[in-house]
Amino acid sequence: MTQLTTQSEVQRKGRLAKTASYLLNIKTTAEKNDALTKIAHQLVLDQDYIIEENAKDLANGQEKGMPASTLDRIMLNKERIEAMADAINLLVKLTDPVGELIERIEKENGLIIEKKLVPIGVIGMIYEARPNVTIDAATLSLKTGNAVILRGSSSAKFSNIALVASIHRALEKTALPVDAVQLIEDTNRETAKELFHLNEYLDVLIPRGGKALIDLVVREASVPVLETGAGNCHIYIDAAADYTKAEPIVINAKTHRPSVCNAAESLLIQRDWFTEHGEKLLHAIHNAGVSVIGDATVCQTVHFAELATDEDYATEFLDLKISVKVVENVYEAVEHINRYGTKHSEAVITEDQLVADCFLNNVDAAAVYHNASTRFTDGFEFGYGAEIGISTQKLHARGPMGLPALTSTKYYIYGNGQIRK
Structure with missing residues (x-):
């Protein structure tokens, strides 16, 4: 039987x-x-x-x-x-x-x-x-x-x-x-x-x-x-960044749809640029409804920022929250991203082509941007119609x-x- x-x-x-x-x-x-x-x-x-x-x-x-x-x-x-x-x-x-x-x-x-x-x-x-x-x-x-x-x-x-x-x-x-x-x-x-x-x-x-x-x-x-991959995406603002580009790119990347994997979670700002424009940008981010956590320099600059931890820098918030860190140059920015990032989407804002090339070539990510929002890492935006996911590995397929x-x-x-x- x-x-x-x-x-x-x-x-x-x-x-x-x-x-x-x-x-x-x-x-x-x-x-x-x-x-x-x-x-x-x-x-x-x-x-x-x-x-x-x-x-x-x-x-x-x-x-x-x-x-x-x-x-x-x-x-x-x-x-x-x-x-x-x-x-x-x-x-x-x-x-x-x-x-x-x-x-x-x-x-x-x-x-x-x-x-x-x-x-x-x-x-x-x-x-x-x-x-x-x-x-x-x-x-x-x-x-x-x-x-x-x-x-x-x-x-x-x-x-x-x-x-x-x-x-x-x-x-x-x-x-x-x-x-x-x-x-x-x-x-x-x-x-x-x-x-x-x-x-x-x-x-x-x-x-x-x-x-x-x-x-x-x-x-x-x-x-x-x-x-x-998860999307702990960064934007690095270089010393040669144009403020009129930087603010709308950061606001869009963070607030356009904060719950998706290509939204920006971390902002790195070159120290000289931060001294001149940082406070204004942080207020713009805050006024857009985003809570800010950052390093000591950020917290000393604006009263609404809270101190960030190493864990925060590694976190995909998927919410109206962003970590901010002041760095000395593009090399420190790249090092930070390669340590905390998830190899998804990373952006640099600068008018210096050499800095842009250094960033784009050395950051380990599926998609790298120069003077544009990370929100474009998407199958529809790339002309694929839909997407089945965004690959952050290097074998067979990478990116949307x-x-x-x-x-x-x-x-x-x-x-x-x-x-x-």
Whole structure:
């Protein structure tokens, strides 16, 4: 008598996603784009229901005392859902990288060797709070012929279920398999741990969230991890900085959307520039609603600043809070950033090109800026449509990860009876 075994939700959905990935492999760009167009349309059709389910997550979050920045990351409204749909429609217009010829070699014996981009297979996403990641990850995966297993957090559970239900309704009307997008609805820690070791079905696991989550996945997972990083981003104001550029860049980088990973968390100011402009800039930051913590020089300059600790300089606040430190030169700024930064996005404000080049070349980060806000490190801004995350590692992909980052390579060798001698 055969004994029946009960598969867990993770195992069952992993198997379905793996099977779907083989079916996706043979789908055309036209079929994938048709599916994306229908998903964008379905999201708008379902927006009232999605917002209604999102309200449950917001109510639960308020009841648990979640900070306003977290609630903002969870919140969905008509504008944000329409922005999701617009991003998907932009994705449709982007070139499908699958099948792109990277290299072609013709050997003397007549062998032709071609290297092409192919789907990775099954992508696992584990993420916190942001329900927009559900849409970004699903649509980017589908465009590149990958199946995806999504595992969001309990804070956005109802939103994620509603969004994936909308995706499935759309896929039912297309040539793509509905099982290509899977959501792990059970958000307890055991399902996360199980996903870490789903080597049989997952080809890569991408964590997207705070430092604690990312560190946990990198440390514990046996599945290959494509690491996205927390954003302890810095702005360095050099002695040759133009104040009329510095103030709006700092205010924008900190306040435009403080809860996201490309918001500035730390400000480094060259001492001479600080002596001339520091007090004015600190007041502008304070008047923008940002609390300031800083070194002794900063605290002696303005009454509203509190003394910062080493831990503060290493913290991603994700809130209207910024650490400020006075430094002697660009070399000290670079040293500080490479010590405390998370290799995400770093900016220098200066009119001295040599200083700018020194900063850009020596700071260890995925994106470096000269006289611009760090808020531009984003897949949409870089022309990728959506993004599946911002990689802070150096292998395979770095920076905002769009379509090419979700492909691997495969060698196609064409012969006519050749044998190796």
